[in-house]
Amino acid sequence: MSFVANWIRWVNRAICSTFIIVPMVTAWLVIPLTMIVVGILNLRYCSIEPNIPVWLVVGGFMVLATTTCACNCCQVNSTREEDEKRSNSQTICSILITIFHVIWFVIGNVWVIRIFAPVTQLSDVVGANKTITNGSNAATEVTIECSHITYYLAFTVIMLTYILLGILLLVIFISCFVCRVRDIYNVND
Template identity: 30%
Template sequence: MGKGKDGGLECCMACGAAACCCLMVIIVIALAGLGIAKIVMGAIYLHDCSIEDLIPIWLIVSGCAPILFGGFGRQNNEDSGDGNKLCGTICGVIGFLFNLAWLICGSVWVYPNYRTVTADDFTPCTGNITTGCTQGNCDKSLITFAFAMATLDWIFMGLWIVLIGCLILRVCKGSKKNDINLI
């Protein structure tokens, strides 16, 4: 087969597929790195946030949860029956709902305290300072990191919801076309 229009198209398709694969690998590595960073920051500052003790725990769990629930994704094994696919889908939905609920909890803990700790007039009640101060303290690097991670998690959650909505819409349109063909 000589060089022609089809050869160029095949090359473009191969380059596009390779670019998509590389992009997916980069995204997976970046998300794994963020999960590890959350676990490390939560563990390092586990006892350094008395204003809200659950912020470091939120970081640790939100770093571990995608790793734990990630193994429940749908398997493309041809030998597996519909029951395995349904089980994988149910576990994936449970993991998604857990991550959403945990993100809401983390936002309730992080956002108000971020505003308090990073305010210019923030003074923790320590030693002889007892008036005009705030009970509890939180390491600024921890609260800033937690704020950034909560915001980033909301962005990813929004993207996931849009993607899931598009997939559901596509499935619904596909089933309507099949219904029309049956009539």
């Protein structure tokens, strides 16, 4: 048995291991629920960018809805014809949901990262009065604030998404490399 074949088996067992799956599923449910709760509780407390709590709520619901749909796809005891019909409609639905996720993620990036500099200053996190002058030289004070929990949760979700996307791409690259090496050396199981 070669090293490559053993490595492929080890990766397969590690991914399917209960110790890996249970924390992943737990995080997969806790993060969107946290997004929904924090977003709803802070809908009025992010005047610098009021769309951030909305982004959290919609994003959390979309992840839960996608997870629910994915779980419903794994039904057993159906005929081949039912599977084909379900497969076609699920493919279309999955494509539309993926397009929505990507667009919503990009919009969230714009809303969250655009205000990164003002929010990261400590005085702006809890709310600070800023003097703004209009054209008539009359200065008015406005409060620029955003709940730091709301902002940092949105920022963390975005960064975690990029990190997980990077890990996924790395795993795909390594898997393709290992499969290519396996094909070159004709490693049989």
